[in-house]
Amino acid sequence: MRQHWLTFALTLARLAGNPIATLLNVAVIGVALALPLGGYMLLQNMGGVTRQATGDPQVSLFLAPDTSKAEIAALETKLKRIPGVRAVRFISREQALAGLKRSENMAEVIAALPSNPLPDAFVIDAGSSAAELEKLESELKALPKVDHVQTDSAWVKRLETLVALGRTAVLILATLLAFGLVAVTFNTIRLQILTQKDEIEVSKLIGATDAFIRRPFFYLGLIQGTLGALAALAIVYVCMHILNQRILELAQLYGSDFRLAFFGVPDCLALLAFAATLGWLGAYTSVSRHLADIEPR
Amino acid sequence: MISFSQVRKSYRGGYEALAELSFGIEEGELVFITGRSGAGKSTLLKLIPAIERPTSGTVLVNGQNIGSMRRPAIPYLRRNLGLIFQDQKLLYDRSVFDNVMLPLAFTGQTHKEAARRARAALDKVGLLAREKANPVTLSGGEQQRLCIARAVVNRPSILLADEPTASLDSASAAEVMEMFRSFNQVGVTVLIATHDEALIERFNPRVLTLRQGRLDA
Numbered sequence: 001m002r003q004h005w006l007t008f009a010l011t012l013a014r015l016a017g018n019p020i021a022t023l024l025n026v027a028v029i030g031v032a033l034a035l036p037l038g039g040y041m042l043l044q045n046m047g048g049v050t051r052q053a054t055g056d057p058q059v060s061l062f063l064a065p066d067t068s069k070a071e072i073a074a075l076e077t078k079l080k081r082i083p084g085v086r087a088v089r090f091i092s093r094e095q096a097l098a099g100l101k102r103s104e105n106m107a108e109v110i111a112a113l114p115s116n117p118l119p120d121a122f123v124i125d126a127g128s129s130a131a132e133l134e135k136l137e138s139e140l141k142a143l144p145k146v147d148h149v150q151t152d153s154a155w156v157k158r159l160e161t162l163v164a165l166g167r168t169a170v171l172i173l174a175t176l177l178a179f180g181l182v183a184v185t186f187n188t189i190r191l192q193i194l195t196q197k198d199e200i201e202v203s204k205l206i207g208a209t210d211a212f213i214r215r216p217f218f219y220l221g222l223i224q225g226t227l228g229a230l231a232a233l234a235i236v237y238v239c240m241h242i243l244n245q246r247i248l249e250l251a252q253l254y255g256s257d258f259r260l261a262f263f264g265v266p267d268c269l270a271l272l273a274f275a276a277t278l279g280w281l282g283a284y285t286s287v288s289r290h291l292a293d294i295e296p297r
Numbered sequence: 298m299i300s301f302s303q304v305r306k307s308y309r310g311g312y313e314a315l316a317e318l319s320f321g322i323e324e325g326e327l328v329f330i331t332g333r334s335g336a337g338k339s340t341l342l343k344l345i346p347a348i349e350r351p352t353s354g355t356v357l358v359n360g361q362n363i364g365s366m367r368r369p370a371i372p373y374l375r376r377n378l379g380l381i382f383q384d385q386k387l388l389y390d391r392s393v394f395d396n397v398m399l400p401l402a403f404t405g406q407t408h409k410e411a412a413r414r415a416r417a418a419l420d421k422v423g424l425l426a427r428e429k430a431n432p433v434t435l436s437g438g439e440q441q442r443l444c445i446a447r448a449v450v451n452r453p454s455i456l457l458a459d460e461p462t463a464s465l466d467s468a469s470a471a472e473v474m475e476m477f478r479s480f481n482q483v484g485v486t487v488l489i490a491t492h493d494e495a496l497i498e499r500f501n502p503r504v505l506t507l508r509q510g511r512l513d514a
Contacts, residue, residue, distance in 0.1 A: 003405075199399075202386050205348070206400045206447070207376035209369070296348055 004215070011219040022224075025188055029181055029228025033275060034235040036174035041236055043166050045260050059133070061122040061140055062148040071145055072120060078143065079122060084136050087125040093118045119147060126151075178278055181228065185221045185282025192220060193290045205296045217287045218280060225279020229272045237262060298324040298455065298486050299345060304354035306340055306510075314340040315510040318354070322488065324454075327481040329497055330490045332507035338490035339383065341507070342459050345488070346378050347371045358455070376404065379448030379485075381458035385440060387432045393419070393443055394428040400451050418450040422476060438469030445476055455486045462493055470496065 015022045061079075063072070072090065079088045091099075096118040100106045126136050133151050140149045193200065203213055244259045251258040263271075299322040306315040315337045322328055330338050343349040344356050347363050356363040361374060388396055397418055401411035419425045422442040424435075432440060441461055448456060458477065462470035474496055481487045491497070497504060506513040 003403075198386070199388055199390075202388060202399065203403075204372075205346070205375065205380060205382070205386070207372040207374075207451075208403050209372045212403045 003212075007215050008219055011216050011223060014216075015220070015223065022227075025184065025224055026227045026231050028184055029225065029275070029279075030231025030235055032177045032180045032184070033229055033232035033271075034239075036170050036177055037232050037271065038236045038239060039166070039170040039173060041240065041260065041263065043163065043170060044263075046163055046166070048261075049258070058151075059124040059126050059136060059140065060150045061124060061143075061146055062150070063120045063122075064145050064147045065119055067120060067145045075143065075145065076122070079124065079140075082136070082139060084126055084132055085124050089123045091121045091123060093120050096121065181225065181275065181278045182282040182285070185224060185279045186286040188224065189217050189221055189283045189286035190290050192217065193287070193294070197294055200291070200294050201296050204294070210291070214287050214291065217291075218283050221279040221281075221283025221286075222276050223279070225275040225277070225282075226272055228279070229275030232275075233263075233268060233271065298322055298326075298359060299488070300355075300357045301341075301344075302355050302357075304344065304351045304356055306337075306344065306349060307352050313510055315344075315351075318510070318512060320505060320512060322486060324486055325481070325484050327478065327487045327500075327502045328489070329500075329502050329504045330488065330507065331492055331494075331497065331504055332513070333492065336507040337510040338492075338507055339459055340510075342457050342488065342490055345455070345457055346375050346380060372403075376400075376451055377453055377455070379451070379453035379456040381441075381444045381448050381456070381461050383459040383463070385444050387440060387443060387447075389431060389433050391431075392428065393424060393430050393432055393435070396432060396443060397446050397450050400447060404451065414450055415446075418446040421449070422446045436469075438465050438472060441465060441469070441473050442476070445473070449480060449485075453485070456480055456488070458487070458489045460491055461489060462491060462496060467495070471499075474500065 063075075067075075076088060076090060079085055093116050097110065097116050100118075101110055124136075124140075126133055137149050137151050140146060200213055240260050240262060247259055248257075301321070302319045304315055304318040305313070307313040318337075318341070330341060332338055340349060344351055344363060345358055347366055351364050354364075358374065359377065361370075363374075366374065388399070394415060397415040398411060401414060404411075406414075416425060416428070419428055422445050424439060424442055424446060427435065427439070432443060435443060441464075444461075445458075448458075456477070461473055461477075465473065470493065477487050477489060478500070
């Protein structure tokens, strides 16, 4: 255990002793990881928006003009029994007209009308997914006295598909750049092994075990991966702040206080662990490949 | 302590470095191996720490068969040997002291104990005053003494030296040889490969002469 700490400290000292090379390596890994990480952050925020928007998708049910009060009451009880319907609200044609009159531009138009053209309507809060909504829609259409059914399902579906597309893109990007991280570590370790060729050769000759010789390189990969992930988090954090200034202006125009939110602590820790593992993997493949080449003669 | 029986070592391409070599070395002996360049002196020395493996025949070191030794066991064999290489293999990116510390890095004693042993070894070869210097700044004789310090810091029971005086003037060579003799006097088995006839005459030790990979009686 003491030897592990010594090696760890030695590796850190070595990294600090060569600051420019270390910084460049960390920057390469940082930028590579920042791309999918930034995409992931945008997606998370967008996911939040869709959840908010689709929290209770609504279905509007417009009734035929000749529907009687008794028929409306019967329909209401029937609606409440349909699975997937969470709440039912009746809006009479008079209420609808009064609502329209309140909106500025419509008042004049409505005043010019000879009679109320609006139908009676039900507004239904329904289950969340697009598939559920579609099933509900066909069920509602079959009810008596229902003239027209209008759902949000089309745009909910579009948004869902869009988020899924983004998620796939980020996943592909992350996979590619994970390979990149392994490759960068592989190469760094290869160069480090070449630099320390003499030391490795002498160590082997005077009785160092393979495990002892390998250990510092594993640590190097691990530390470099972790530092790279920290750099990526910093890059994404700074970019988020820059974007948020613009987003705030835009959101104010829509009367919203939306802004991008950063990752939570568990997400950050997961990223650090992921990058450390990849760094270790790069070091492992490099060491297995290159250390055997240095055999004393 | 060391025994060769019917040892043959040939390299790819058919070159035969050693042929039918048999001899034994007892504990505490001081033995010179001589012969012209290419006679097989270096190959012989490389067989003992398993840097090379015999093509056929048996090499025994402390009762362990080198030919059949598994790779993971080799480091532990080497820790019991003190090796002085023809090309020295000093590390010029660190101080004299750190060069001697290298073999102590993986033997598990505390840093304090390791430093004490490294200084004792440097003191024995007369380099304690230069511990902070870079090996590059040492003279040829001093560099060779540093190699000896690194070889003996782990207190090996066998010391192997390949041409330790090849690049030294006669005074430095005599100094280095005296050191080997003093280690031998405290019980260390010493094997030295050399073609320095003058040295052999002065010490009058047991001599194994190689000619084309065979012992020349």
